[in-house]
Amino acid sequence: MDVNSAYLSWEAAYRLQQGASLDLRTVPSAVGGNPETRRGIILAKSIPAKKYKIQTGETLFSAKQKCPDLIIVSPNYDLYRQCSEYLKRILTAYSPLIQQFSVDEFFLDFSGMEKLWGDPLSTAYQLKETIKEELGFTVNIGISSNKLLAKMGSELEKPDKVHTLFPEEIPTKMWPLPVEELFGVGRATSQKLRDRGIKTIGDLAQEDPTYLKRFLKSYGILLWNYANGRDNSPIIENKAIPIKGLGNSTTIPFDVDDRRTAQLVLLSLAETVGMRLRRNGFCAGLVSVSIKTSDFLYFSHQKKLYLPVDCTSAIHATACALLDELWHGQPLRHMGLRVSDLCASDFFQPSFFEQSLEKQKRIDKAIDSIRLKYGAGAVFRSAFLHSGLKPLSGGVIEFEEYPMMTSIL
Amino acid sequence: MKVYMRPIESIAWFTQDGIPHPLRYRIQTEDQTYKTVKISRIISRVEEKIAGNRMLIFRCEGEINGLLKIFELKYELSTCKWYLYKI
Incomplete structure (x- = not known):
């Protein structure tokens, strides 16, 4: 499960609760750092802002150039932690085995739970609606037989959607996507793949693994397996990482x-x-x-x-x-x-x-x-004293239970 | 009803189980004077957890300027603040 533009949705929901008349999600808006302390990058953006090709990580200055009316709000990490805690609390009702993957992403093991909740697809819809109603923000849920496919499924079409991405659906739903969309393919790897004519996840899946290994080493094999929807990582409770x-x-x-x-x-x-x-x-x-x-x-x-x-x-x-x-x-x-x-x-x-x-x-x-x-x-x-520096620095959220971002499934 | 969301001062009593019951509230008007409203009846109480922030919403009835009006008060649990939410 993945929260749709997490920081921004949380900010918007909170503001509505505090009586704001404008829903940030409906206008071009973004959560960004403070340009005065030079932390001026976009951390999250609304879906209307996406239409202006505003990207997470770009500077506020260049975002403002693309869309002069962009509303930028400061981040409030305590609020985000609170949202993610409540989200987890709702999820624990649905399965005893939950892995918090990042501040806004969770894996939920539904094995055997169908006896209690029934069909996974309808449960996912119910879960999504419960979250929307109780917490006031929308999520995407991906359902599949392993963590990689579930994660890829949750990113298919946003917002507020439930997708399945079972192994038999890979050729139609996952292979046509550009290779950058695959979990684990970042800027550096995508360049290497594109240089060799591998443009979609399907191209990667059909490539010869020994060829990939020649320039990506063992990571090439891992990506090749990912592209074919193969992943056997277990859902681990966060304590165990x-x-x-x-x-x-x-x-x-x-x-x-x-x-x-x-x-x-x-x-x-x-x-x-x-x-x-x-x-x-x-x-x-x-x-x-x-x-x-x-x-x-x-x-x-x-x-x-x-x-x-x-x-x-x-x-x-x-x-x-x-x-x-x-x-x-x-x-x-x-x-x-x-x-x-x-x-x-x-x-x-x-x-x-x-x-x-x-x-x-x-x-x-x-x-x-x-x-x-x-x-x-x-x-x-x-x-x-009088140094202008903070005596403790670094880190945004004061608890260690999950990584902010990770490449390990 | 219109969303107002203004901070107010209030008097409430709490049950043994920790449920607040607002009795009256006081709001500062534009000319810096206070206006007190007595709550004659609480119609409903719901809890919302939007963005993980717990708030109680009270739908109340009371007399304002000689008229019996319905309004909503909000109580934010994390800060113990009262708001006039809608009127």
């Missing part, structure tokens, strides 16, 4: 060109990354830093640690060392910090040659519990 790494990044409202500010930005990211790491009970064995310059050039650098850490300061120290190797003083607009190679924080191999972090761990624990109790801003490092 193993985290492999975590990171945060931020677009800075101004260009950073001095070392001290850059280090402060890294520190604010290290605070969030460290907190998330500790909350999940991990230590990281690898730290990686990425930067994007004002010319939109992207660089990254990573380092393995001898001793796995979960301390904000230790992560920050490594990140600063990486930054010094990576950065030559170009103005920066975006910085990211990510940790990976995770292991459990209560059981790992310590090292004789590294400084003991016991004291650090204790202070991190104290700070985490203060922040949990009194809010994230209750205590912060004095380095951020």
